[in-house]
Amino acid sequence: MGTSRIYLYKPSPVFLVMMFVPMKVPLLDLRRQNLPLEAELVDAFRRVLTSGQFIQGPEVEQFESAAAAVAGARFGIGMSSGTDAILVALMALGIGPGGEVICPSFTFFATAGSIARVGARPVFADSCPECFNLDPAGIEPLITSRTKAIIPCTCSARRRTWTRSSRLPGATGWR
Numbered sequence: 001m002g003t004s005r006i007y008l009y010k011p012s013p014v015f016l017v018m019m020f021v022p023m024k025v026p027l028l029d030l031r032r033q034n035l036p037l038e039a040e041l042v043d044a045f046r047r048v049l050t051s052g053q054f055i056q057g058p059e060v061e062q063f064e065s066a067a068a069a070v071a072g073a074r075f076g077i078g079m080s081s082g083t084d085a086i087l088v089a090l091m092a093l094g095i096g097p098g099g100e101v102i103c104p105s106f107t108f109f110a111t112a113g114s115i116a117r118v119g120a121r122p123v124f125a126d127s128c129p130e131c132f133n134l135d136p137a138g139i140e141p142l143i144t145s146r147t148k149a150i151i152p153c154t155c156s157a158r159r160r161t162w163t164r165s166s167r168l169p170g171a172t173g174w175r
C-alpha cells in the first residue's frame, strides 16, 4: 500500500486570475513588428505599385542581394514564404519518398510539414534545454541510411549552437 501525502500550495493571485479568467492568446501578433515600420513598408508598397512590377524586378533583386549579404552567402533567392523556401530546398536536393529528414522537435510546423509534403519522413530530434535549438547530441543516433538532410532551424533567432560536423557518421556526401 502506498502512502498518501498532502501538499499545501498557496497559489499567487496572478496565478488564480490566469486559471479562471478566460483569455484569448493569439498565435502571434504581426502588428507589433510591422506597425513600427509602417512608413517604410508603405513606401515600399507604393514603389512596387507604381512600377507595376510585382514579380522579380529591382526590388526583388535588391532584397536578394541584401539577404545574401546578411547570410554571408554568394546568392539569395526571394521566395513567397518561409514554407516555400524549405520546400524548394528539399526539392532542389531531390528529397522525396523513402527519405528521412532530421529536424527539431521544437519549431514552427512548416518544417515537418514541408518534409512531409515532398513525401519524406520527418525525424524529430530533441531540442537543447538552454537555447531551444536542435541539440547536436540528439542527432547522431537518428542518422540512418535513409537520412537525406538535417534542418537545424534556429528558434526565435537564437544563436545556433552547432555547425556542420565532419564527425557525423557518413558525413561524406552531405551537402
Ligand SMILES: Cc1ncc(COP(=O)(O)O)c(C=O)c1O
Binding pocket: 080, 081, 082, 083, 084, 107, 108, 110, 111, 153, 154
Ligand atoms: C522556423 C520556421 N520555418 C518556417 C516558417 C514558415 O514561414 P511562412 O509563415 O512565411 O511560411 C516559420 C514561420 O514562422 C518558422 O518560424
